[in-house]
Amino acid sequence: MSAAKTDTLPDPSKRDFLYITTGTAGAVGTASFVWPLIDQMNPDASTLALASIEVDVSSIEPGQAITVQWRGKPVFIRNRTDKELEEARNVSIAELKDPSSRNDNLDNGDATDINRSAGEGKENWIVMIGSCTHLGCIPVGLAGEYNGWFCPCHGSHYDTAGRIRKGPAPENLAIPKFQFINETNIKIG
Amino acid sequence: MSGGHSKYVPVNGVMKWMDERLPLPRLVYDSFVAYPVPRNLNNWYTFGAILSIFMVLQLITGIVLAMHYVSSTDMAFNSIESIMRDVNFGWLLRRMHANGASFFFLAVYIHIFRGMYYGSYKAPREVLWILGVFIFIIMMATSFMGYVLPWGQMSYWAATVITGLFSAIPIIGVPIQEWLLGGFAVGDPTLNRFFSLHYLLPFMLVGLVILHVWALHVVGQTNPTGVEVKDLKKETVPFTPYATMKDLFALALFFILFAYFVFYLPDYLGHPDNYIRANPLKTPAHIVPEWYFLPYYAILRAFDFNIGIPFTDIVLLDSKLAGVIAMFGSLIVLLFLPWLDFAKTRSGNYRPLFRQFFWIFALVCIGLGYLGSRPAEGGYVTAAQILTTAYFAHFLIILPLLSILEKPKPVPPSIADAILAKNKAA
Ligand code: HEM
Ligand code: FES
Secondary structure (H helix, E strand, O other): OHHHHHHHOOOHHHHHHHHHHHHHHHHHHHHHHHHHHHHOOOOOHHHHHOOOEEEEOOOOOOOOEEEEEEOOEEEEEEEOOHHHHHHHHOOOHHHOOOOEOOEOOOOOOEOOHHHHOOOOOOOOEEEEEOOOOOOOOOOEEOOOOOOOEEEOOOOEEEOOOOOEEEOOOOOOOOEOOEEEOOOOEEEEO | OOOOOOOOOOOOHHHHHHHHHOOHHHHHHHHHOOOEEEOOOOHHHHHHHHHHHHHHHHHHHHHHHHOOOOOOOOOHHHHHHHHHHOOOOHHHHHHHHHHHHHHHHHHHHHHHHHHHHOOOOOOOOHHHHHHHHHHHHHHHHHHHHHHHOOOEHHHHHHHHHHHHHHHHOOOOHHHHHHHHHOOOOOOHHHHHHHHHHHHHHHHHHHHHHHHHHHHHHHHOOOOOOOOOOOOHHHHEEEHHHHHHHHHHHHHHHHHHHHHHHHHHOOOOOOOHHHHOEOOOOOOOOOOOOOHHHHHHHHHHHHOOOOEEOOOOOOEEEOHHHHHHHHHHHHHHHHHOHHHHOOOOOOOHHHOHHHHHHHHHHHHHHHHHHHHHHOOOOHHHHHHHHHHHHHHHHHHHHHHHHHHHHOOOOOOOOOHHHHHHHHHHHO
């Protein structure tokens, strides 16, 4: 009985093995051709190379702000007045739409005013990516219901600490990695 | 294209020789000459032909514009100005292309509403309808990318806002956005790939249109009675000359309107800010898309609140993602229309309630379009929320309910009977 079986049926394991290896090689080959086609669209080396910039902020008086460009995006640097600081501090976390600090310089933390600012002793400074967390328009400074920033595109209101208070934007304005490298200069990135 | 009963007879030996090798003339003859169309089609049925012509027009003007256009952020804006001032007839070609896109959309909207009124999406035309929705979506992608090419302020900020939609997707959203842009913000890589795709997509559109027409010729056209053709001889006429002439006449009227815009109101449908060169550091005070995107834009902006579990802080969908889902959802829902409206009666002419809701729906769409053009403030947002609800309710609640509850008027037994009854009354 068993002898007859081996006579009529070829050894299945060998053929299956060939099918599977051919199929696998084909799939891997296709994938390794498709990946370059997809990956070529990612930011290229020259775009990634624009990693950091340095900005002199010594001429920015309280109440003034400048916008600089970093990685093609605007960055707001604002020297806040005492009144603006006061307003931002008096907001309780419970009132906020987004309670997270969104500060790349901190591991995480609440969106308190100190966590949003340049830190102890430099609370008046705020440095943020000036692109609305809704769909990326640039909010206008000293505007909106909270006297901070107002995004004209779809009506998002940010307060003086750049926290989202009203409108479709989901998150507080992002704070990039930055540091004061001396009394007058900031390094972003 | 219907297999079997071809009426084509080659006129001479050359055509016979060809017919035995590649029967392309036979295909064209059977599809556009002998093809039987219901004899009671009205003028709303001419927009399919108008659309085909406008697609060809966009291809022709686009290909010649591409001979003068430069897709780099330094040069794009100036190359458009040089097309307008220096290139022979450049002003005409560009205005035809820019206004042509608007008229293409005007025609497609009429065509879609025609289909909705006469129940054209119902069996056996579901695939035909779905192909149409795909065509519509590819058209939108094409004209969005085309609008970025002149590199004006609206171009730049439209590109920013629309690619920003993808950043709403949790976790993978931002990498997807950067992949689409080729950078951290809209720039040279973005402009170049948009140009490449703006060249490619119209040809994919042509492919889809061929499938659309093929599907149409398999199942045949509907007609205002919604009753299928029963007697080819009594109820249909050959496509040429009857439909060809009727379509050409409608096309001529549509072209007059088009020409009026091209020559007398060339910038009426555009936005003046797009004549300001793109500035990545300044958003225009009031961003609006082209008119044909306004209803979707209103839906996107209607969500200024997070969707969560009531009385808790748990957020299921933040406002941004909710807006994006609703905007894409408003298109996706069209794909399911053949199954959401399952009433047996096809044509709106015999469905009194459906007909009222159809016109309410049309007004809702126009209202959304108006709201999309207004700033996203106060009462406008509330109104957009109400109309967005009405938009989705039409598809998801009203149409299924009407399919069950509505008592339609009696449908004529055949097209021939409907025509005879009409002639008697007149
Ligand atoms: C489905 C058909 C098409 C649609 C709906 C469409 C739509 C548009 C729109 C809305 C614009 C912006 C016009 C403006 O504001 O100036 C544009 C620009 C442009 N399109 Fe197309 N297009 C189509 C086909 C094509 C094709 C086939 C080409 C060929 C390569 C092309 C090449 C261009 C070029 C070079 C521009 C930039 C010049 C300009 O802005 O006038 N288009 N297109
Ligand atoms: S991009 Fe700022 S509100 Fe939409």
